Amino acid sequence: MSHNAESTAFRSALEVIRAVEPRVADAIGAELVDQRESLKLIASENYASPATLLAMGNWFSDKYAEGTVGRRFYAGCQNVDTVEALAAEHARELFGAAHAYVQPHSGIDANLVAFWAILADRVESPALKKAQKRHVNDLTEADWFALRRELGDQRMLGMSLDAGGHLTHGFRPNISGKMFDQRSYGTDPATGLIDYDRVAEAAREFRPLILVAGYSAYPRKVNFRIMREIADSVGATFMVDMAHFAGLVAGKVFTGDFDPVPHAHIVTTTTHKSLRGPRGGMVLCGPELADQVDRGCPMVLGGPLPHVMAAKAVALAEARRPDFADYASRIVDNAHALADGLLRRGASLVTGGTDNHLVLIDVSGYGLTGRQAEQALLDSGIVTNRNAVPQDPNGAWYTSGIRIGTPALTTRGLGAAEMDATAELIHTVLDRTTAGTGPDGAPSKAKYVLDPAVAESVGKQAADLLTPFPLYPEVTLG
Ligand code: PLP
Numbered sequence: 001m002s003h004n005a006e007s008t009a010f011r012s013a014l015e016v017i018r019a020v021e022p023r024v025a026d027a028i029g030a031e032l033v034d035q036r037e038s039l040k041l042i043a044s045e046n047y048a049s050p051a052t053l054l055a056m057g058n059w060f061s062d063k064y065a066e067g068t069v070g071r072r073f074y075a076g077c078q079n080v081d082t083v084e085a086l087a088a089e090h091a092r093e094l095f096g097a098a099h100a101y102v103q104p105h106s107g108i109d110a111n112l113v114a115f116w117a118i119l120a121d122r123v124e125s126p127a128l129k130k131a132q133k134r135h136v137n138d139l140t141e142a143d144w145f146a147l148r149r150e151l152g153d154q155r156m157l158g159m160s161l162d163a164g165g166h167l168t169h170g171f172r173p174n175i176s177g178k179m180f181d182q183r184s185y186g187t188d189p190a191t192g193l194i195d196y197d198r199v200a201e202a203a204r205e206f207r208p209l210i211l212v213a214g215y216s217a218y219p220r221k222v223n224f225r226i227m228r229e230i231a232d233s234v235g236a237t238f239m240v241d242m243a244h245f246a247g248l249v250a251g252k253v254f255t256g257d258f259d260p261v262p263h264a265h266i267v268t269t270t271t272h273k274s275l276r277g278p279r280g281g282m283v284l285c286g287p288e289l290a291d292q293v294d295r296g297c298p299m300v301l302g303g304p305l306p307h308v309m310a311a312k313a314v315a316l317a318e319a320r321r322p323d324f325a326d327y328a329s330r331i332v333d334n335a336h337a338l339a340d341g342l343l344r345r346g347a348s349l350v351t352g353g354t355d356n357h358l359v360l361i362d363v364s365g366y367g368l369t370g371r372q373a374e375q376a377l378l379d380s381g382i383v384t385n386r387n388a389v390p391q392d393p394n395g396a397w398y399t400s401g402i403r404i405g406t407p408a409l410t411t412r413g414l415g416a417a418e419m420d421a422t423a424e425l426i427h428t429v430l431d432r433t434t435a436g437t438g439p440d441g442a443p444s445k446a447k448y449v450l451d452p453a454v455a456e457s458v459g460k461q462a463a464d465l466l467t468p469f470p471l472y473p474e475v476t477l478g
Contacts, residue, residue, distance in 0.1 A: 003476065035047070047412070057307070069081045083310040084306070088102050098286045103297055103305075108281070114285075117266065117283075117292035120132060121288070127151075133298075134298060161388065163187040163218065164187075164219075186198075203236065208236045210236060211236040214239075224263035243268070244273055247319070267285070280308050330410050338419040342427060345423060348365040349361055350362055350401065363400060369394050369446070372433065379459075414466075
């Protein structure tokens with residue numbers, strides 16, 4: 001029996017791996033089965049194309065290539081130069097940016113590169129100049145003291161975590177919270193929307209060096225023109241972390257005031273969420289910050305991952321095709337359909353709806369915490385994640401919200417009718433789940449009660465919903 005190229009490639013790869021460590025080959029095969037069978041609504045995940053996946057599994061992984069295109073600290077980087085230059089070119093063309101740095105290994109790394117580039121650009125510091133020539137691990141205690149002394153407590157203003165901001169925007173669990181004196185802007189308690197007047201007021205009072213926009217759990221568009229005006233009014237550098245919605249920018253769903261690239265001094269992103277590429281990060285900027293950004297390695301990054309840069313080049317080439325714009329607009333149409341379906345069934349949504357790829361359900365209306373809801377949905381074959389809602393009384397661990405997103409299911413081809421059916425399944429589970437009690441009979445924020453027959457029936461319906469939309473239909477392994 002003959003196979004298509006994708007099936008042959010993945011089958012052969014597994015055969016080679018199986019000969020060395022069969023358990024790894026089995027786990028890779030099992031992961032495909034699990035992904036095929038789950039109704040994946042995690043807003044930050046997607047399914048990269050076979051071409052993108054295959055671009056990562058090769059000998060580019062063996063190459064060290066510190067430095068930048070044409071200026072490496074290692075010999076023999078001509079082919080790495082080719083893929084890094086291609087990825088950067090596709091990124092510049094796709095997003096209309098003057099400069100693209102495609103080395104960051106992740107979104108967190110991209111943000112760190114951006115922060116240090118801004119510090120180097122804005123703060124006169126000999127210690128920082130010295131640090132930029134080395135990897136952070138090679139800095140001595142004295143270097144760090146000098147850095148702290150010279151950089152002082154630089155200020156960053158970013159979106160609060162419970163309003164949907166990200167840890168890397170100056171919060172304690174991340175190094176950014178230790179590098180900067182941080183203050184947050186939240187959302188209007190009545191509408192759940194960003195109140196730009198309040199952001200302007202906070203900026204006037206706090207006078208940040210960096211104003212950060214971007215989010216992980218805000219279901220609306222952000223007006224980047226207004227945010228840039230606010231940054232300019234206080235002399236702040238305006239940075240946008242578009243990790244979540246880069247695919248919507250690439251697909252020209254977010255244009256004009258809602259496209260961050262023409263408005264921000266610097267833009268960071270991941271490449272694996274709505275952009276549908278390999279796991280990784282990227283920084284876009286104008287010529288003013290380009291030199292500083294290119295110092296990301298060795299300042300904060302280990303050696304570049306050439307195999308991932310190759311995959312970024314492939315995925316970005318895919319995102320430049322006309323059908324990606326169609327994909328991006330279907331992501332948003334699907335999110336609307338999902339939100340409408342939930343609202344019609346009585347769910348409460350943060351901001352009352354969505355205009356991007358994600359929906360945040362406030363599950364307190366069902367008498368549940370996010371933790372209980374997340375687990376009950378998982379028992380029913382629906383993969384989501386719990387998330388804080390603004391002013392969440394249950395904090396960041398238990399939470400009161402469930403975040404759902406449409407990039408992954410849209411990649412599989414599900415449309416508005418399936419989103420409505422998904423809303424029905426989610427509502428059924430949440431409606432039929434009740435909060436449980438701990439061993440002492442006291443109310444628990446983690447325990448819940450869901451009739452296993454309901455979970456089983458919903459799980460079966462979720463599986464049926466996916467049947468007409470096979471994941472990686474071009475790949476057969478067995
Ligand atoms: N920035 C935002 C807005 C994110 O949502 C995330 C990931 O969830 C990141 C940065 C970090 O990305 P990574 O996990 O690739 O480091």
